Amino acid sequence: MIRTVLFAVLCICILQVAAQKAPGKFELGDSVFLLNGQPFQMISGEMHYPRIPRAAWKQRMQMAKAMGLNTIGTYVFWNAHEPQKGKYDFSGNNDIAAFVKAASDEGLYVILRPSPYVCAEWEFGGYPYWLQNEEGLVVRSKEPKYLQAYRNYIMAVGKQLAPLQINHGGNILMVQIENEYGSYGSDKEYLDINRKMFIEAGFDGLLYTCDPANDVAKGHLPGLLPAVNGIDKPSQVKKIVQENFNGKGPYYIAEWYPAWFDWWGTKHHTVPAEKYAPALETVLANGISINMYMFHGGTTRDFMNGANYNDRNPYEPQISSYDYDAPLDEAGNATDKFLKFREVISKHLPSGQVLPPVPAAKPLIAIPAVNFESVTSVFDLLPAPKTSLKPLTFEKLNQAYGFVLYRTTLPGGKKGKLQVTDIRDYGIVFVNGKRVGILDRRTKKDNLELDLPAGNVTLDILVENLGRINFGPYLLKNTKGITEKVSFGGTELTGWQMFSLPFSRVDNIKTSKSTPATDVPVVRKGSFTINKTGDTYLDMREWGKGVVWVNGHNLGRYWEVGPQQTVYLPAEWLKTGKNEVVVFELLKPSQTVLTGIEKPILDMVK
CATH class of the missing domain: 2.60.120.260 (Galactose-binding domain-like)
Structure with a gap:
């Protein structure tokens, strides 16, 4: 009798495991997505695992369900997972597989975006800093060193995530190759190399591309679904997709922006919910799938904010808060936008489905004074220096983020202009340990008039990496620190010491x-x-x-x-x-x- 019961229990366990791992199907219909043969409208929201404490992932996902989302979109961040060449980290807040499984636990599907380039207002657009130390390497190209580094990385990602695709019993519906490539280039052979590497890494389900409306033709790879970013008029969305996909759908707005991000020194961007709720209503009523960028922004910590820069605009480093005026605020609480979007979504649920109640706001406290x-002075923190005739960049020092103090000596007793050519990005200048001025790439302030005291003078320049550029052609010009030269009174200064201050830990x-x-x-x-x-x-x-x-x-x-x-x-x-x-x-x-x-x-x- 006992054996019979044990056998029955064992059979039930086996059936449960088999059910959990039963492969599903996510396919392209002519106008809609098909999930296990039935029409499925993705109502997705973007949120990024490194921007949310791991212990809070579940709460954020429960909030997503309460607003009516059925899917979560996320990038995968190369520089978080391979901070140094060949050294991978998928632990703690970088455990992307656990993030995907957490979504599954809350009944949510996932749209995965593991392109090596993510933009995302993230340092270097997601690229690890050390790529710039590979001589001749050119990102987003067919250059062999880049493709080899890319391949190594995507294979590591595939080991973590390929088993979690829906066709393997997981909850990942689709996987995006590259990211808004049409805004950067139009090399279809390069895109096809991306596709092949993803398949080799185990991503054998549904692949797609996404681009802003005007760049879809350049960034789309024939045979893959072209998703559209940044527009929400159904007629426009359908027209663009049909023009690039054999005259049919399905239709997916991969990035729909309910607001925007901020950068230092400029106003906070907000957009009232009333401006976007009608557009969301129209999109859903037309059966179009959508991904809100962002549903929840969170916070960009650990020096991982990016920056924008082009020939027309100044350098614009982004702030640490990635609140984004999103439906879910930086701390994970519902906003007015959340409630108005929930109201819209509730009208377009499958028959018989009811939204769960909105969880209560999280407890708030005001801590006592610290x-x-x-x-200690920064001058008392200096490690052993590296020396060089000319200043070395962060990259040459094998330092990703943080600060570097540059030091040299020169004869004093004279006045002149200190010129730091192409400082990246913020510098505090000291003469004999006394602060004499500030340099700031944002304002194109790269020089100071100095009156040096008599005798030998110690010149220190403490330089902060404020975030590598994450979008546009300057991805290829992203070294940090003193990137060219320093001169005083027209004479180049040489004989430098460099002190690395990455602040990767503070307990020591x-x-x-x-x-x-x-x-x-x-x-x-x-x-x-x-x-x-x-x-x-x-x-x-x-x-x-x-x-x-x-x-x-x-x-x-x-x-x-x-x-x-x-x-x-x-x-x-x-x-x-x-x-x-x-x-x-x-x-x-x-x-x-x-x-x-x-x-x-x-x-x-x-």
């Missing part, structure tokens, strides 16, 4: 209770104590410029120029009791007051 117990920084010079950047360490956790924001309005960490987590940059004046601190990274705070402050080293606030300030430009 008690800064110790401090030694501080003391002494008070450093008042014009030198400092690291301050402190703490606060709480008896309950909740989402909160650090109020940086009285600070100048820098980076802040809590409990070892890099929360992102702050800068008095705005529009972002607060730094989001997720409840998931707090703990009851003592919490550690580290601030690297560049401009106001005497500032010691840091408090919490319950609401973000994202719209204050100074």
Whole structure:
């Protein structure tokens, strides 16, 4: 009898496992997608796993379900997964397979975008910095070194994600090759190489391309579904897809923008829900599938923000907040836009389907004032230097992000212009340890008039990488630091020391209770104590410029120029009791007051 029961239980377990892994079908109909043979309209929202604490993935997905989404879209970020050549990381917040499975647990499908290039207002558009150290390598091309690096990466991604495609029993419906390639080039052979590599990596389900409306013809690979970005008039969407896909559909708006992102020194972008809700209504009523970019932006931490730049506009580094004025705000709470979009979506649900209730807003707290117990000058943090006749870039120093301090000596007792040619991106200049000026690529400020004291003078330039360009032709010109030369009074300066300050971790920084010079950047360490956790924001309005960490987590940059004046601190990274705070402050080293606030300030430009 016992054997019979055990056998029955074993059979049930086997059947359950088989059911979980039963292959499904996601196919192209003439006008709609077909999921297991039935018409299926994707109502998708983009959110990115590195921009959300892993412990919060489930909550964000539950919010997606509550708004009426049935699918999540996400990029896969090469520089997060292969930060150094051949060294892969799919752990913690980089565990993309766990993110996809978490979506499945909440009854959501996934649209996967593992192109090696993502744009996404992300550092270098997702490319790892070390590609620039490969001599002759040209991204987004058939250049052999690039294709080999690309192939190595996509094979690693395939091992993680190919088994999670719907045709293998998973929840990934479609996989995108390249990303808005038509805005960059039109080489169909290159696109076909992409397609073949994806298939070799195990992505043997439905593949597609996506491009802005005007670039679909250039970026589309014949045979794959062409998705359209940036428009929402059904007649236009259908016309573009039909022109590039044998006169038929289905129709998919791969990026529909309910608002926009921000960059330092400019106003916060917002768009009222009333402007977009009617368009969403029209799209859904016409049976067109859609992916909102973004449904939830989150935060761009760990120096991973990108930047825009072209010949007409200045360098524009993006802020750390990726709130995006999206339906779900930076902390994962419903906005007015969320509720209005939910109302629209609820009218277009399959028969008998009812939306789950909207989860309650997450608890908010305002932390007590931080008690800064110790401090150290940046000059006391310097590691052993590397030396060179001319300044070396971050890349030549094998440093991805953060800061580099450049040092040389020169004879003083004279006046002249200090010229730093093509500084990237922000520099603080010191003479004999005293701050004498600031250089800023955003404002094209690359020189200072100096009056040097007598004797040998130590010249220091602390340079910050504010984010590599993530869109356009300057992807190929993305080195950081002092990228050309430094001259004084028309004479080039040589004999440089370079001190790398990547700030990839802060637990090993030694501080003391002494008070450093008042014009030198400092690291301050402190703490606060709480008896309950909740989402909160650090109020940086009285600070100048820098980076802040809590409990070892890099929360992102702050800068008095705005529009972002607060730094989001997720409840998931707090703990009851003592919490550690580290601030690297560049401009106001005497500032010691840091408090919490319950609401973000994202719209204050100074």
